[in-house]
Amino acid sequence: MRQLLEIPISELAERVRQGEVTAEAVATASLEAIANRSSLNAFVHESHESVLDAARSIDKRRARGEPLGKLAGVPVAIKDAICTLDFPTTCGSRILCRATKSKSQGWRSPFDATVVERLRVQDALIMGKTNMDEFAMGSSTETSAYGPTLNPWDPSRIPGGSSGGSAVAVAARITPVSLGSDTGGSIRQPAGLCGVVGVRPSYGRVSRYGLVAFGSSLEQIGPFANDTRSAARVLNVIAGHDCHDSTTAVNSIPNFEGACDRGVAGIRLGIPEEYFGEGLDSDVRSQVNEAISALEDAGCELKKVHLPHTAYGVATYYIVATAEASSNLARFDGVRFGLRVECPGSDLKELYGATRDAGFGREVKRRILLGTYVLSAGYYDAYYKKAQQVRTLIRRDFEQAFNEVDAIVAPISPTLPFALGQHVNDPLAMYLSDVYTLPCNLAGLCGISVPARPTSATSERPSLPVGLQILGRPFDEETLFTVASAWEKLCGGFPAPSVAP
Amino acid sequence: MSITRENILNIAKLAQLRLESDEVAGLQSDLASILEHIEKLGELDTSGIQPTAHLVVDAAPMRMDVVVPGLSNESALAEAPRPREGGFAVPAFVDEG
Numbered sequence: 001m002r003q004l005l006e007i008p009i010s011e012l013a014e015r016v017r018q019g020e021v022t023a024e025a026v027a028t029a030s031l032e033a034i035a036n037r038s039s040l041n042a043f044v045h046e047s048h049e050s051v052l053d054a055a056r057s058i059d060k061r062r063a064r065g066e067p068l069g070k071l072a073g074v075p076v077a078i079k080d081a082i083c084t085l086d087f088p089t090t091c092g093s094r095i096l097c098r099a100t101k102s103k104s105q106g107w108r109s110p111f112d113a114t115v116v117e118r119l120r121v122q123d124a125l126i127m128g129k130t131n132m133d134e135f136a137m138g139s140s141t142e143t144s145a146y147g148p149t150l151n152p153w154d155p156s157r158i159p160g161g162s163s164g165g166s167a168v169a170v171a172a173r174i175t176p177v178s179l180g181s182d183t184g185g186s187i188r189q190p191a192g193l194c195g196v197v198g199v200r201p202s203y204g205r206v207s208r209y210g211l212v213a214f215g216s217s218l219e220q221i222g223p224f225a226n227d228t229r230s231a232a233r234v235l236n237v238i239a240g241h242d243c244h245d246s247t248t249a250v251n252s253i254p255n256f257e258g259a260c261d262r263g264v265a266g267i268r269l270g271i272p273e274e275y276f277g278e279g280l281d282s283d284v285r286s287q288v289n290e291a292i293s294a295l296e297d298a299g300c301e302l303k304k305v306h307l308p309h310t311a312y313g314v315a316t317y318y319i320v321a322t323a324e325a326s327s328n329l330a331r332f333d334g335v336r337f338g339l340r341v342e343c344p345g346s347d348l349k350e351l352y353g354a355t356r357d358a359g360f361g362r363e364v365k366r367r368i369l370l371g372t373y374v375l376s377a378g379y380y381d382a383y384y385k386k387a388q389q390v391r392t393l394i395r396r397d398f399e400q401a402f403n404e405v406d407a408i409v410a411p412i413s414p415t416l417p418f419a420l421g422q423h424v425n426d427p428l429a430m431y432l433s434d435v436y437t438l439p440c441n442l443a444g445l446c447g448i449s450v451p452a453r454p455t456s457a458t459s460e461r462p463s464l465p466v467g468l469q470i471l472g473r474p475f476d477e478e479t480l481f482t483v484a485s486a487w488e489k490l491c492g493g494f495p496a497p498s499v500a501p
Numbered sequence: 502m503s504i505t506r507e508n509i510l511n512i513a514k515l516a517q518l519r520l521e522s523d524e525v526a527g528l529q530s531d532l533a534s535i536l537e538h539i540e541k542l543g544e545l546d547t548s549g550i551q552p553t554a555h556l557v558v559d560a561a562p563m564r565m566d567v568v569v570p571g572l573s574n575e576s577a578l579a580e581a582p583r584p585r586e587g588g589f590a591v592p593a594f595v596d597e598g
Contacts, residue, residue: 098582110576203556217555246561315539326516333517335589340582348592353519365518366531369509372516373532386542388552393545395553428534444556474556 001029016073023073027055030075046128069122077169077178083109083210092144095359113210130165160190183219185437188449192412192467203444204249207242232256259478260485265299270405274310287452287466319387326371412467
């Protein structure tokens, strides 16, 4: 049954619809994989009962002759920042865990996020919640209150972040697809570092209703998968206007799966020299260049483009994102949900302060402080307004580039997955590792990360994945899927980790 | 621009964040190095550049003006650490003004 988790989801759903395999059997295989791979720490909330109940109800409906959805019996893992009725939602944080008499209990949302509701309508199986950097603040899944998630290619290395658990669930073949959120690269970067496909949709493509807010002007929910077409199918299910999120676009939703079958001849790919400069690891450079050359041989036209404000992306992002976070995270105060820390006789402000001190980890405190600082009187113009103006310049860079090319190709991360603990005490070094992913979010573009060929194993390290990033114009995910799928065919499919736990 | 211990304590107060005394020095040095990097934006002349406050999404359509049920009192309070008499209990407070 294990191999059911390794086939494209269109095929898996078809087998369930035809009754060749039951949803219950698929759910059981995925639950076993969760248990067998628990050392990777990809999941933080799981439940056998709710998953098996959902699977049996799908099987019963099939037996009665009712039609099943596009994701019939497909196991999906959900990032712990996305609200679900049947699992706790804790954002990898202590502040969303309430102490009860016997144990700590994660917050339960009274509603499903729109994306989760849409998955259920198509008969997907919601398998559980995946580990993440606390409130999605991090690039390595090390700031989680549940401890780090390990990279299945080499468990001494980070899986990337913040959606590290969702990337690992897919890379380790625990679930064939999963959902993450991308505020500054949190889908694309872990996808690249774990050797899977990860899609960051255009801002406004997917509803954020039920996504615990971090940087509201930057973030989108998107899928992880082991092949491009499966990611396209999930995006087709979750995309579209939602009356609960007024920032969702009313654009019609193209057939993303269909875009995977188009040819690439004549597609103009931009190569931004700023993404291939100093600081780029030589192995990453050579694997990414190999994929780009293969696309050129397949008929893509390569063209140099300039994104001159790239070097200002990190500074701009860490002002805009922390400012938004400091405001969004004000709601965690010990009153309505989650942790509450109070001493007899403490007043309301002491309740807030003590709860937030005990509930938030260091990275979250750091960002709340930075965000509060850049918004505070006397600094607003120098920092926040300035960053918003540079954000405009970064957007213009892309607008100009997209006058000349249809998509931009670049690395995802300047380095191979780094060792656990390597950047934990140096936040700026961690932030700088996001240099290639942040501009996409600032400009509201769509982006995809697909595996380039992994590096060869050496005496010092096993084979490691490298991600190829493709960026597109807002609402042109189709081109991303066309180019990504062409590369997938050229390289003969994306390999599983060689060091499976 | 250097950031002082006083600055950190003042922002923490604004952010309703009590800090342990042994945390302050570490956060001060973290913020100092991040702010030093952020100063890089000063290199750019942004006079006359419109700020991007949010990304333009095609006109947000009006929703239908129909009554939809909200959360029930019970489910709104289900996760409250201290519900009382149909509401959220908080310690007594007085206006500092």
